[in-house]
Structure formats: structure tokens, C-alpha cells
Amino acid sequence: MKTNSLIRIKFGRIFFPVFPAAAALLFGLAVPPTLAGAEVFTVALTGKYPPFSFYSPAGELVGFDVDISRAIAGRLGRESEFVTTEWDGILAGLLAGKYDAIIGSMAVTPERAKKVIFSRPYYLSGAQLFIHRKDRDKIKTIADCRGRNIGVGLGETYEHFLRENYPGINTVSYKGTVDTFQDMLNRRLAGFVTDRLVGLYQVNQGEMPFVPAGPLLYQEKMAIPVTRENTVLAGEIDEALKSLQEDGTLAEIREKWFGAAARETARGSAIPPRTAAEMLLKGFGITLLVAFTSILLGFILSVPGGWILNNHPPLLYHLVRSFNDFIRGTPLLIQLFFVYFGAPQLGLVLSPIQAAIFTLTVNTSAYMAEVVRSGLMAVGPGQRKAGIALGLSPFQVFRFVVWPQAFRIALPPLMNTVVALIKDTALIAMISVGEVIREAQSIISVTYDPMKYYFIVAAMFFLVTFPLMKLAGKIEKNIRARGFTNA
């Protein structure tokens, strides 16, 4: 994502210069800054950081930071205007004059303070320990967690912080909040550490029986940076914040997003069953599309592959043999990552679905080729001789005599491979394919109800795989009835 791709959202005023915006989109350049003293107060934030700034289901930019920005703009007597931009370029955009200020939960650090002027903090947050409500008497502070499991988000700074400062604690990293919450409910974790406000919001939204314990492990002051030249604006923002605090507006906004009222908001945003069903069905459609495309392509590849493995043509045999052994001897997940992340380095940028189909095709063709090989092996050499004796060409012998028999013999184990592959598609969620498990996880991230949705997904898979397994059994019986084994 380009850091300078700006999305401008205009509030209040309809008149907005369209041409500079279009030019900005065309050339990827900045729109000339709306300077201090003008009527618009331009604020940057990411729009991806609930509950601070995010898009509501209706597509509106909402959140704690958004409300703070509006309140400040009100005190400044200006219209607020928002620029959503990527976090890693947000400070550079401010220094380049693309917006007046950043109101995006930016913590004050010495490095940042060298480049910008920070306002007074508009809220305090930091690393907070959360525990189960039932443990309130047992765990007063982080020190009571010595020797116990504490959950942290994978890749978050809290993990590093805990290891450095509390080596006696066993940190367990989780991919997402839902997983952390589930293990809190299962009592595998004594607690978890996350940003205090983010944690409060998520606990509220999930209606979880968790509470903060002890003081902040370390504190962060969130403030509003403006450029060093903008001393006037810096003063005005400080004044505005001061009056917002004094008249209780700050507390009101805080209560709206983090207080008891937030719980109501969370309930309102639950996913209706119809939407959930649509998401799951759409995801399952993608699952089946990827699975059956890969099965078809993999099977087509497995026929020459199996032939080569059975007939030992020089060189080709060793190539296919080594390749198949490698594919069958390494985890499918690693193969997926290898194709998805590795292929672009070779100049081949595959979409997640393309990468998934490619990987699953190659993977399943390796397994299928072994099945095809054993099927071909089971057809005796006499059958080939009889075909030759009748004047059939070697290809015709394969096509009309050997292959039809090998295929019938190979069908039951092939079906097992098909069933295994359909289940293996679960892994492609790891490379962002919007298949059914990923859709389920996105529902769960809102509803905090993993067991229900994982069960539904399992049932969906079973509905497809069970008839296939039954079919395999039927074919096997049929083949045995025809006495194929003495071919």
C-alpha cells in the first residue's frame, strides 16, 4: 500500500476542490496542505484501529479519535476533515504538510518529539494485565503471575517487554484476540497483556468476564503532533483539549467508546444469522472451487506422473521420484508459504487463490501419482502383451487396456486423496484466501462464539466428504465383484 494514497472525507462542506484531489489520485502526490488559519482542520488517522478509528458497517469513519478530532475542530471554530493513511507513513505526511495534525493515538516518544510539537496528552494508555474475574482475589498485580501462562498477541511489543522485565512469567503468543479469549475461558491462561484501552474495548465487545488487574505495566501518553513551524496551532489545540477536559467532553467521549455504553454498541453490531450464513456459504464456495480445481488439475498431472513412476524412463523417473518425495515429505503449509511469498521474488505475483490452487494441485498430484503408479502396477504385464498381440499401438494399449483397469483399481485410494485435499484447503486461510474457515474466523472475531461456527464449518465439510467416502466404498465393492484383482 502506498503511504501517500490519500482518501479524503469531507464533513460539513460540500464545496471541495475536486481537481487537486483527482490530480493527487492520478499522480499519487499530496494535495497542497490546508494551512493553519484556514477554515478546515485537516486530521490524519489510519481508519483501521478500532475503537479509535474505523469504518462502521455503514461505511462511516467513526471512533474515539474521530470524536476527539471533531470536538477539537469545534473548539477551534473550524470544519474537521479526515485523511486516512497508512500508519508507517503518517508522520512523514505531517512533515510534508499534507495535513494539519495527527489524531491517531500516537504515543509521545523522544524520537518523535524531536521532529514535531506534541500537544498535552489527550489520553493515557499502556500495557495492561487482564485477568479472569474469578481470579480477582488471587492475582492483584503482574507479580502474582510468576510461573503461570500469560497470553500476548503475536508480534506485539508486550511479549518482548514481559520477557525482559518478568522472566519468571511464561508468555504464550496468540494469533488473534478470539484465541486468547478462548484460552482465558478455558483457564489455560492466568491472564493476558495488551493495550489497556484496546483490551477494555475488546472485553466489552465480547462480553467477556475479564477485568484489568494492577497498574499499567508501562504508561504511554497519547498526544497530537503538529509540525514544528505550527506553534500557533499547537497552542490552540492545547487550549481546546484543556477546555474539553474541564467541561467533561473528553470524559463523555471516553465513556461512549470504553464505558458501559460501549457494551450496548457492541451488541448492536452483532452479525445477523442471515449475513453469517451468506459469508459462510460464500467462503465454502471458494473452498470447493479451490479444492475441485486442484483435484482436477492434480489428477490430470498425476496420470503421466504415475506412468513415469511405473515405467522408469531414464532421467524423467529420477526427476519425478525426487520431486514427489520432496512434496510428500514436507508440510503443505510450508509449500503454500513458499509459493505465495516466494514466487513474487521470481517475478511471479500470484493472487492468494492462484497460489492456493497451484500449491494444492502440485501437492495432490504428487500423492495421486503414487496411487496411479500402484494402480498401473496392479495391471499385469500379460494385459499389455495381449493388447500388443491384437495389434494395438503402445498408446492404445495404455488408453484402452491398462489405464481403464488401473483407474478402477486406483479409484478408492484416489477418493481418499480427494477427501484429504478437501480438508487440507483449511490451510489456505493462512495465505488470506477468503475460504470458509477464514470467513468463520471473521464472524467469530465479532461474535466471540468459536465453538458454534467451527462446528457449522465442520458440518459443511462433512456434508461434502461423507458422500465421497460412501462413493469410494461402493466403487470398491463393485470392482471386487468383477474380480479385477486376477487381471
Next chain:
Amino acid sequence: MLEINNLSFSYPDGSRALEDINMTLPREHILAVLGESGSGKTTLLMCIGRFLQPRRGSIAIDGEDISGIEHREFRRRIGIVFQQLYLFPHLTVLENMMLAPEKVLRQPKKEARRESLDTIGRLGIGELGDKYPSQISGGQAQRAAIARALVLKPSYLLLDEPTSALDLNTTREFGRWLVELKETTTFVIVTHDVPFAEKTAGSGFLMADGRLRSVGTLPEILKAIDHHSF
């Protein structure tokens, strides 16, 4: 006419299976190749059928060396039925028979079907056309395999131990209809079943230790067998 000149064959391990065979197999007869197990008679059949490559010597059909004949043309002139028959288990008797006419002779399906039905009718298994090989008896399978070879109308049909899987009655019956078919096709029967050869074949060859021991009419061959205390 099938002519074999100075034919020798040895297996990859060096053991000699055929040594300097010279024989002439005329058309329009039932010819028996007799000999003990290991005498080299099946090896000889496989050399004539181009499934084994002779080390030395030549085989010619109607004056033409068989090694130079195109595959399909060769198979139309010399048919072979293996001891184990090798019917195709995934195809019915009729489909077994129609495969070569359709794919090799490129006959239309209707014509191939008509001729196949005609052939199994003559062999007395007309009602078995829609059966799979696993559903018919050993004697019926024997006929089906011969029928499958006959639809290509070969000049010579090589049969390897055709009576090995048949009981006495079936063997007798088999001999009878073989005699009826000899007008169109020359049967070369490799067998160690002396009574069967005596009843069906006009003349024959006796092999022992990879060599041709005796050539002549069946009574002459039988004498030679007595001489070899066979």
C-alpha cells in the same frame, strides 16, 4: 508359409533356450509343437510372435522377414493366444473382441459388432457376448480368447498350451471345433498334451532341450516320442 531358419535364442542370463531351429510351417493345417516343459516350445512361439528377439537366424512369413513387417500388419497376419488368455477384465466378451477391429482395423462399430457376434456364434458362445470374463467358465474363456484373435483373420494363430486349463470333456469339444476352423486359419498349437495333439493335428514337431528333434505326421512324431521315452 512360415519359415524358420537357423533360429537361436538365449535368455539374458546366457542360458540357451533355442539352438539352431529350422522348420517350415505350411498353411491350412493344424500343427502341433510337442515337447516337455523347458524344451523351448513356448520360447519358439514367443519368437514367432515377436515377443522375444532371436539371437541368430530368421523367421519369414510368405518370404518376408517378420522383423521388417509393420506392427499392425504383422499382428493381422500372425495372431497369438497366451496360455493365461489375458482377456481384458474391464470389457465384456464382445467388447474384448471389438477392440482390435475398431482401433486397429478402423472398422465402423456396427461392422465390428456384427463380425464379432458372427465369430462367437460359430464358436458356440454367442450368448456370452455381454458377460464379463470373470462371469464365464475356463472353457468359455478359452473360446472367447481365440474368438478375439480370430476377428483379425490372421493367417496363422499361435496357441500356447490351449488345453492346460480345460477338463477332458471341454478339451474334446475344443478339438472338434478347432478342426472346423482350420480351413481359414492355420493353428500352431504348442502343447504337451499328446492325446489332444493326436486327435487334432495333422503334422507336428517334437522339441527337446531347445532343439528340433523330429518333424513329420503325428504318428511319426508319436513314434519319435516313444523313442525318446517321453
